[in-house]
Amino acid sequence: MKIQRPKKKLILFFSAIIICIFIVSQIFSDNKMKKADTYIETIKLPDPLTTGKMSVEQALYQRRSIRNFKNISLTLQELSQILWAAQGITDKTLNFRTAPSAGATYPLDLFVAVGNVDSIKQGLYKYNPSNHTLTLIMFGDKRIELANAALGQKAITTAAVNIIFTAIVERTEKRYKERALQYVYIETGHAAQNVYIQAEALNLATVAIGAFYEDKIKKVINTAALPVYIMSIGKK
Ligand SMILES: Cc1cc2nc3c(=O)[nH]c(=O)nc-3n(C[C@H](O)[C@H](O)[C@H](O)COP(=O)(O)O)c2cc1C
Known part of the structure; x- marks a missing residue:
């Protein structure tokens, strides 16, 4: 009997350790699941509208660059409309878009840094024109990091959304060789003007x-694509 008591204690001790290890491993595997889930999270954007309240002429006449935004969220419909204006598909048979593209090579990829949009978590997303969705790349408010990479420009930190226009130049290069970079910059201008008007x-x-700084922006959004332009967007 005297020999058995310490054995009992030992068994209890090891059982407690095994239970602890089991609980901790469950917590870690839960976290892993969450990370995996967030990586594949896809948000279906509302269908864009093809009619509006303002004429093209009026929008052209009134457009200005505005760097001060109210601290009010954008709606998902507004974000949907802006992304569609930039790169949305308008011909589902030929996959043509709202903005022209040299030889329809479509080098542009849009990253969307969400700061304050209804029903979307703060994070970095990629816009998929083919199905008008956003894919989550990483969680978190990227506005300060983006602004730091852009000479501390305040507009970026206060915008509800920042769209980073990036380009995979090789897509255009395959066809247009040394003209490609020029075409990529021209094309970004088309897409950006669409955003201004929309x-x-x-x-x-x-x-x-x-x-x-291109290299700094690349690091913030974790891409090898060429960052060409940023558009900060918010409420007037
Ligand atoms: C290629 C290009 C780069 C620009 N870069 C910046 C910028 O880094 N920061 C900024 O506040 N505005 C920038 N702008 C906006 C211009 O300052 C703005 O278009 C100009 O002052 C004329 O004003 P408007 O757009 O209201 O007509 C840029 C515009 C262009 C076309």
Whole structure:
């Protein structure tokens, strides 16, 4: 009997350790699941509208670069409309888009840094024109990091959303060789102007930002693509 008591204690001790290990491993595997889930999270954007309240002429006349935004969220419909204006598909048979593209090579990929949009968590997303969805790349508010990579421009930190226009130049290079880079910049201008006009038609504020360090932006959004432009968007 005297020999058995310490054995009992030992068994109890080891059982407690095994239970602890089991609980901790469950917590870790739960976290892993969450990370995996977030990586594949896809958000279906509302269908864009093809009619609006403001004429093209009026939007062109009124458009201005605006760098001060109210601290009010954008609706998902507004974000949907802006992304569609930039790169949305308008011909499902030939996959043509709202903005022209040299030889329809479509080098642009849009990253969307969400700061304040209804029903979407803060994070970095990628826009998929083919099915008008957003894919989550990473969680978290990226506005300060983006602004730091863009000479501390305040518009980026206060915008509800920042769209980072990036390009995979090789897509255009295959066809247009050394003209490709020029075409990529021209094409980004087309897409960005669409955003200016669409924003005005929705009574939203936007500014195009070209002053940033490409390498720093690449790090913030974790891409090898070429960052060409940022558009900060918010409520007037
Ligand atoms: C290529 C390009 C780069 C620009 N970069 C910036 C920028 O880094 N920051 C900014 O506040 N505005 C930037 N702008 C916006 C211009 O400052 C703005 O268009 C100009 O002042 C004229 O004003 P408007 O757009 O209201 O007509 C840029 C515009 C272009 C076309």
